Amino acid sequence: MKVVIAEKPSVARDLAKVFGKTTKKDGYIEGPGYSFTWAFGHLVQLAPPEVYGFKGWRVENLPMLPERFKLAVRQQKTASGTSDDPGVVKQLNIIKKLFDEATEIIVATDAGREGELIFRYIYYHLKCKKPFKRLWISSQTDEAIKNGFRNLKPGTEYDTLFFSAQCRSESDWIVGLNATQALSIAAGNRAVLSLGRVQTPTLAMICFRYLENKNFKPQIYFQVAIYLNKDDVGFRALSIKNFKDEETALEVLKKVRDVASGDAAGGLIQNVEVKPRKEQPPLLHDLSSLQQEANKRKGFTADQTLSLAQTLYESKLITYPRTGSRYIGEDVLAGIPQLIENLEHHPLFGKQASFLKTAKLNKRSVNAAKVTDHHALLPTENVPSGLSPDLQAVYDLIAGRMLEAFHQECIKELTKITIESGSLFVANGTVIQSPGWRSVFNQKDDEKEDEDNATLPKVSKDESLPIEKKEVLEKQTKPKALYNEASLLKAMETSGKEIEDEELRQAMKNSGLGTPATRASIIETLIKRDYIKREKKLLLPTEKGLAVYELVKDKKIAQAELTGLWEKRLEDIRTGGSVAEFKNEIREYTRTITSELLEAGRGLSGLIAEPEPEEGAVICPHCKKGALRFGDKAVSCNGYQRGCSFVIWRTMSGKQLTDSQIMELIEKGRTSVLKGFKSKAGNSFDASLLLADGKVHFVFAPRTEEAKQ
DNA sequence: GCAAGGTC
Incomplete structure (x- = not known):
């Protein structure tokens, strides 16, 4: 039996479908001669520092530079700490069993760097030794899938791709974790001050x-x-010229031959220029443009939009949401007329769907070469009903965008009238002659220029018109707007470079910050760290964020270009370049940045404020700070993090445990230490949470002999 | 308690 492994269940289903009759099993699908199983993204990842013996956050550990990286099962966070994700463990066991039985392994994770990594980490973690073949397709149509299976490649052909993926992964670990610990330790270990290749340049931009x-x-x-x-x-x-001082403007004003000054027709038309302008429809949505649009129109955060889109995807109403492509291939185009027809009864744009049904489709979004792992977002053939307003809103953005993308150009007429009256004046106007794609949402231009006239009369050269009124306008130059989620996502795509042109922006995407699938979570991380905050729609830095920025702004880790540099090197590796060289450079850089941050971060300690204890929190009698909560089950003093040399204890029932009672529980084996550890010195603890007799106790005890005095 | 990457 051949075993096919996909990156996610939906792809495994699509593949299995092509092979005809299949049976759904637990964690895989069985078909004639083949079994189709799947991962859920990264099931296996680089092990955390503790696995290498780097306990706690200490200067002595830095820099942490594992000689050989270890792999670990993806973790989940629970009240009592982190542990292997049981769903992941279960799926890994299913994969292992299938691999053991397989006559051939076929790798069908997404055709890209991370897809390769997802498979290889699983493969090496399971210590599988069987050779494997690679399915490499960029479209999930039956034809493309069949073709792909006829042209399976030897797995080893993708070794260099794996090396580049592994370098990306290990480098982010080394640089990110070391920099984070270095800065946090230097600032007194009172809060997590995270740094990373993507999050720090993003913070810097804000x-x-x-x-x-x-x-x-x-x-x-x-x-x-x-x-x-x-x-x-x-x-x-408006006057062609701007004036720095009011006097000059007033002189110009004086010379204007308006009606009040006795001239019945003092405006001489010098020139009339009429230019047609065609405006192409926008491209289909990828995740990022969807998030931007949803933020602009509905005020959704990037994270909300991603999760709404995920729900629509799971309900089979839209195609794969975390796509970075705004194009489809010819094969997908074939299904578009039906998708358009499905929208005929849509309350918002049913009319446009009916119209488009008979019109020639615009092919601007059709380009197979620009379809990467996934194609652009589309509705599926299923017609939704009874969606919540938010889900409906996101669905409408996707479905409506499809209508726009295949619609006709919007044809505008730009008119520029030049008038002489003492000096020169210009009137601009834009008239939409044929709205084309703009009729789908009937939305005005994003950047409506306030200097534009809504309507202009027909005038001809040498004609003289009355000037009914004249005035001096006082204006101000404006700064660049603060970031909101929409403009930040756009800026992340192009590493902060402002590019209006949509196609050029597409071309720059490869060197952008983060990926479509991760940008929303990067923004959430910055918020969680208290580096930035939402204020209405805006994203503003906090004091802490600004302090961290000041400290790192001139370092490489804060430059968007770092990603571009890495990408270049990773591409070298993919085409056979030296892995060792890049790894050595990363290690060297890590040594530098770690020592720099340990030194510089000390300046931050005064700026990192203690969080206020929550309402009803347990207060540590020693450091007088609020204890940490673990869901509704437990609380624990976080004293050792904030320099409190005591860790305190209380049982759920309020009963105090003495040191010897705790020791007794541990020695009798009736207690398991869920977090921290016991030292050999007896009553010296780093532990903060114990389970005894099936009951949770919160135990606070002196950490060291010295602290007890 | 850390990165960035993937996905339920």
Whole structure:
């Protein structure tokens, strides 16, 4: 029997379908001659530092540079700490059993670097030795799948891809964990001050923009506006020049031949320029553009949108959401007319669907070469009903975008009228002649220029019009806007470089910060660390975030370019370049940044405030701070983290345990230490949570002999 | 108690 392993259940199902009759089993699907199993993303990952004996967060451990990395089962967090995720363990056992029985292993994880890593980590963790073949497809249509199975590649052809993936993974571990511990320890170990290749440049972007905005000195300038009229259609024209001081503007104003100054038609039309402009429809959505749109229109956070999209995906209403491509291939295009027809009764854009059914489809979003692991977001053939408003909103953004993307161009007419009246003035106007794709949502332009006239009358050269009013306008230059989630996601895609052009932005994506699947969680991490906060729609740095930024802003770890540099090297490795060289450089860099941060981070200690104890929290009598909560089951003093040399204890019932009672429980083996450890010195503990007689006790005890005195 | 990456 051949065993096929996919990255996720949905792909395994798609593959199995092609082979005809299949039976669903626990954790895999059985078909004729094949079994199809799956992972759920990374089931196996790099082991945490403790596994190498790096206990606690201590200077002596740094830098942590494992010679050979170890793998561990993905962890889950529970009230009593972290442990192997039972769902993952179960699936790994199923995979192991299938691999053991297999005559051939076929790797069908996503066709990309991380897909390769997902499989290899599982394979090496299970100590499997069987050779494997690789299925490499970028589309899940029956034809593509069949073709892929006819053209399986030897697994070894992807060894260098694995090496590059492994380097990415290990380098993020080494740099991220060491930098995080170094900064946190230096600042007094009172809070986690995390740093990483992606999160720190992201924080830097937010802080830089915030400071730039705050320190912006607006320049005041003046413009002269005149108001003309023809056939009862009024419009406004502005002086071509801006003026630094009001006096000059007033002089220009004075020369304007308005009606009040006795000139019945003092505005001489010097020139009329009419230009048509075609506006292509937007591309189909990828996750990032969906998140941006949902943030702009509905105020959803990136994280909310991802989770709503995941729900729609699990309900089989939309295609795979964590895609980074905004294109589809010809094969998918074949199914689009049906998808459009399905929307005919949609209350918002049923009409447009009906129209599009008979129109020629715009092929701008069709480009198989730009489809990577997954194609752009589309609705599926299933028609939803009774969705919650939020789910419906996200569904509508995806379905509506599909209509837009295949719709016709929007044709606009740009008119520019130049008027002479003492000096030169210009009136701009935009008229939509054929809305095309814009009729789907009937949305105005994003950047509506306030200098534009909604309507302009027909005027001709050398005509003279009355000027009904004139005035001096005082204006200010504006700073760049603070980031919100939409603009931050956009900036992350292009490493902070501002690129308006959609296609150019697509091209830059490969060197962007993070991936579509991880950006939302990066933002959430920065919030969790108290580096940034949401204020209405804006993302603003906190004091802590700014302090960390100040400290690291000139270091490589805060530069978006670091990712670009790594990517270049990883690509070298994929094509056969030296792995050892890159690894050595990363280690060397880690040594440098670790010692720099240990030194520099000391300046932060005063800035990291203690969190206020929560309402009803247990207060440690020694350090007078609130104890940590483990769900509703347990609390524990976190004294050793904040320099309190005592760890305190209380049982659930309020009964105090003495040191000797604790020792007795441990010695009798009736207690298991869930967190921390007991030292050989007897009553010296690092433990904070004990289980005895099936009851949870919170035990606070002196950590060392010295502390007891 | 840490990274970034994947996905339920």
